[in-house]
Amino acid sequence: GQNIDQPTEMTATEGAIVQINCTYQTSGFNGLFWYQQHAGEAPTFLSYNVLDGLEEKGRFSSFLSRSKGYSYLLLKELQMKDSASYLCAVLDSNYQLIWGAGTKLIIKP
């Protein structure tokens, strides 16, 4: 079957760095997405990785290792507004998005 694992919840301190991991087992791979979702709102696109390596976008970076079926989202200089759920999703061989359950990130002052 297809499976995506990410931690249910993480807590970090304002100004710090946090890494949210995602491991996947899917039938084929056409890219991995990270989304941010605040409560009651639709997800917001953060990143799309299809090749191995690190992609940096401001305070957010995303890493992919296809051979390990592994990705992480790195958030630097955490702000209170970063408190949200972070969703990992993989595009499989049929171009269907397979979703992780999301990681709820709690930022403390």
Add this chain to the structure above:
Amino acid sequence: GAVVSQHPSWVICKSGTSVKIECRSLDFQATTMFWYRQFPKQSLMLMATSNEGSKATYEQGVEKDKFLINHASLTLSTLTVTSAHPEDSSFYICSARNSDRGEQYFGPGTRLTVT
């Protein structure tokens, strides 16, 4: 960045009526659009995939006669909830895949309440 709009953003309707939700990609072409439903504190659940000019592909357990999807152009897809019931109350989110880049962007969602 790419923008996907949805209309309406929220709607309240009476049981038995139908509701149409529009999803538009504003600055890119989307050959494929997706419709999701999300119940409180749960992950997104894919309802159907629509490809421009062809019939939508529905996920198992989703009634195609109840949730009518039309993807008439490269920038517009509509979801019609027919004969709505209170259990259809949910957050409906559309997503459009950029045909050129492969990235997928979400609309802001439509909160449907059926009374």
